[in-house]
Amino acid sequence: MSNPFDLTARIGVVPVIAIESVDHAIPLADALLEGGLPTAEITFRTEAAAEVLARLHEQRPELLLGAGTILSPEAARLAVQCGAAYGLAPGFDPAVVDAAQSAGLPFAPGIMTPSDISLAAAKGCRLMKFFPAAPAGGPSMLTNISAPFAHLGLRFIPTGGVKLETMGEWLSLPVIAAVGGTWIATARDMREGDWAGITTRARAAVARAKE
Numbered sequence: 001m002s003n004p005f006d007l008t009a010r011i012g013v014v015p016v017i018a019i020e021s022v023d024h025a026i027p028l029a030d031a032l033l034e035g036g037l038p039t040a041e042i043t044f045r046t047e048a049a050a051e052v053l054a055r056l057h058e059q060r061p062e063l064l065l066g067a068g069t070i071l072s073p074e075a076a077r078l079a080v081q082c083g084a085a086y087g088l089a090p091g092f093d094p095a096v097v098d099a100a101q102s103a104g105l106p107f108a109p110g111i112m113t114p115s116d117i118s119l120a121a122a123k124g125c126r127l128m129k130f131f132p133a134a135p136a137g138g139p140s141m142l143t144n145i146s147a148p149f150a151h152l153g154l155r156f157i158p159t160g161g162v163k164l165e166t167m168g169e170w171l172s173l174p175v176i177a178a179v180g181g182t183w184i185a186t187a188r189d190m191r192e193g194d195w196a197g198i199t200t201r202a203r204a205a206v207a208r209a210k211e
């Protein structure tokens, strides 16, 4: 299988999902796929997340599955059991990175400062989530804090306040692998069954990522 981070970079945008019901898993996947967006970060913020990952892994193998909000070594191991291709977290926890590496899970920890980047890079991480991207200072902040690490070839996924309207500013930075955010498919969209809206937003995001 290709490296999931390379595939993510090729797609350019990752919908961050907080899914409340296992019944939403397949309609969500189909809405994203219909919009030309073959990836999702299913976050461990809901009780349904693990089962959703397992179901998607089994029934929609064409979807590149990330497991997000991995806050413990147990969650890293669970993500692998459920078939996630890679994992992400909002912050940097060395115990979680260790668990992900031992379990063979490509992992992008969250960073927001040069110290975070330094610690994550020392652990061998090369893809990092810049979170919360907009409140932390936007593209110029990431450009500045990542500059001293340029020789390491690090790449970042900004999330937190990234929107369709601001995707382009981020994607024009050479250090960006992809952008992420919840705006494409919110818990409310799924509760209301707005699958067509999810497809429309997915399609718009994919088009913007290709520009």
Ligand code: 3PG
Pocket (backbone or CB within 6 Å): 016, 090, 131, 159, 160, 161, 162, 180, 181, 182, 183
């Ligand atoms: C994340 O975990 O990546 C964020 O919750 C996404 O933030 P957003 O809701 O501002 O897109």
